[in-house]
Structures are given as C-alpha cells and as structure tokens.
Amino acid sequence: MSYSRRDFLRMSSFLALATALPTRSLFSKSRVLTPENFTEIRRNVGYFTGRGGTIGWMVNREGAVAVDSQFPDSASDCLRGLEQLIAGQVSGMDASPRTQPEQSAQITDLMVDVLFNTHHHGDHTGGNGTFRPQTERIVAHSNVPDLQRRQAQMRGGEDENTYADTTFDESWSVAIGDETINARHYGPAHTGGDSVIHFEQANVVHMGDLVFNGVYPFIDQGGGANITNWITLLETVAQNHEADTRYIFGHGNPARGITGSREDVLAKRDYLAALMDHVMISLQAGMSLEETRSITSLPGFEDFVSFGPRLSLAANLEAAWNELSAQ
Ligand SMILES: [Zn+2]
Secondary structure, X not given: OOOOHHHHHHHHHHHHHHOXXXXXXXXXXXXXXXXXXXXXXXXXXXXXXXXXXXXXXXXXXXXXXXXXXXXXXXXXXXXXXXXXXXXXXXXXXOOOOOOOHHHHHHHOXXXXXXXXXXXXXXXXXXXXXXXXXXXXEEEEEOOHHHHHHXXXXXXXXXXXXXXXXXXXXXXXXXXXOOEEEEEEOOOOOOOOOOOEEEXXXXXXXXXXXXXXXXXXXXXXXXXXXXXXHHHHHHHHHHHHOOOOOEEEOOEEOOOOOOEEOHHHHXXXXXXXXXXXXXXXXXXXXXXXXXXXXXXXXXXXXXXXXXXXXXXXXXXXXXXXXXXXXXX
C-alpha cells in the first residue's frame, strides 16, 4: 500500500470527531451504523442499493472493499456511506485523535483498498471513475476491459470507461484485516467475463448478474454469454459454498429481493435448464423461433418478472435458440 493504513485510520478518527460524523461501531450490534441504503449482512459485509447493480461492501479495521460501482451519482453516495462506516470502525477501535489535521491532509485520498467489477456492464462499472481517485486497485476478470471497450465502441462517442488496473484469468485473492476476499471466474455465463466474489470469513458471496433473482436475466450473447456453462456454474457455486452462505445478487424482483440463499442460486439454474429444455424440444419438433417464443411463462417460473425487452422470456428463449442452433 502506498500509505499507512494506521495513519489513515487515525486520520479518520480525527475527522469523525471533528465533523461529528456518526461514530457508532459496526462491532456493537446494539448501535449498528447504517448509512442510507446500506445494509449489513454479517461480519462487516453488506450491500448498498442505489441505481443499477447491487454494490457489495466490506469495511473492517484494516480496510475497505467494494464490489461493483453502479453509476457516477450513486457511486458518490456509496463512497460517502463507506466513509461513515470507516469512521464508525475507527471510533469503535480508538476514539482519541492522535494525528494532527495538517499531517492527515496527504492521506485522505485513498479509502477503498479494492473495487471489484463482477463484469463489464455499465450499471456495474459506470461508477469506476468516481471510485478511482479514492481507490487503490480496481480488479476484474481479464476479459472485462475489452468487453467494456467494445461496448463503448458500439455506443459511439467518447470512451468514458475507467478500467481495471489489475486483471486475472482464474482467481485472485486479497487479505484485509481478518477477512479474505476471493474473486473467481467460472467461464462464460451472463457475459464472457463474470466473477464470483467470496468474502470467506463472513461467508457471503456476491454473484453479480449471475443471478437476477426472480427476474428474466439479460443473456449478453454479444458479450460472450453462454447459457450451458451458466447452468454448470450455478451448480458449482452452490456446491463450493456452505449451506448457510448468504448471496448478494445484481438484481432481484421486489418480492424475492437482492440477497438470498443457495435455493435462489439453484432456482436460477433450474430456470436456465428449463429454458434450454423448452427450446431443445421445440427444435427437435421442427418449430419456428416465432412459435418457440410464443409462450408467456415457463412452468414453475410463472412469478418471474421482466425488467424490459432484453430481460424478458422472449429474449431469453431467442438466446437459448441461438446457442442451441449454433451447436
Ligand atoms: Zn449485467
């Protein structure tokens, strides 16, 4: 790190007192600090809702992590909340200011140790530029920068993306205080560059858009999606984690929510499998794409909702059709 975490914590402690920020500690369950739109799941790991894909976060005595960055405006709100959480951690540890204000000026910039991007979509990376000045490292799967670039080219105009400075092919880990965070790529699924982020001690997993909870997912075939591997991935993730692991999802319908359990992960697997079965049977029966797409729900998944034309059953059926026809 390019600065002393301890110095930063002392500086934050001073700021917390000086600016009368809320100073309740996350460690004290009776006085849990919850900035607006922040919810703790367990062990200093939680989620933030603003606009776009759910942001995961961890703040402990040694550092802070965010998973996905939404858009510039909500990323600012998220950073402000993280600042409050950091101040709360510091006050829980040591409330006496030992750093002079003039000494702390040069170490106020870096606040987030790692920002992960679960994949390249704009509602998960659009706030990267807002995080950048206060973030030491942005980490994503190695396909993400190219997918971001391609998306920017397709839209035309200036490339306003802020890219990961650290990429990985299979997995990447970091230990911060008493938490270890692991990012893993299980092959193409929602896109060609998805990561699953595991907070190991808290036993919380951020799935990005690998689970749209109770929502017809966006299947980004132009961005390298693969439904067959997506089904395998969800099965593997469920097997790789414990029965009581809590999951954060990129999106969810209001009834099902944006967090859940292994059952929600497996329900998404079952949906994708049912989708592929329906299209396979249609193809074998010689039906047209139009006929195949004409159903209004899949049996067992009638409560799924659509968040727009690209996130609809018809779009999902067409994606399955394309994938199976190409095999
Ligand atoms: Zn997405």
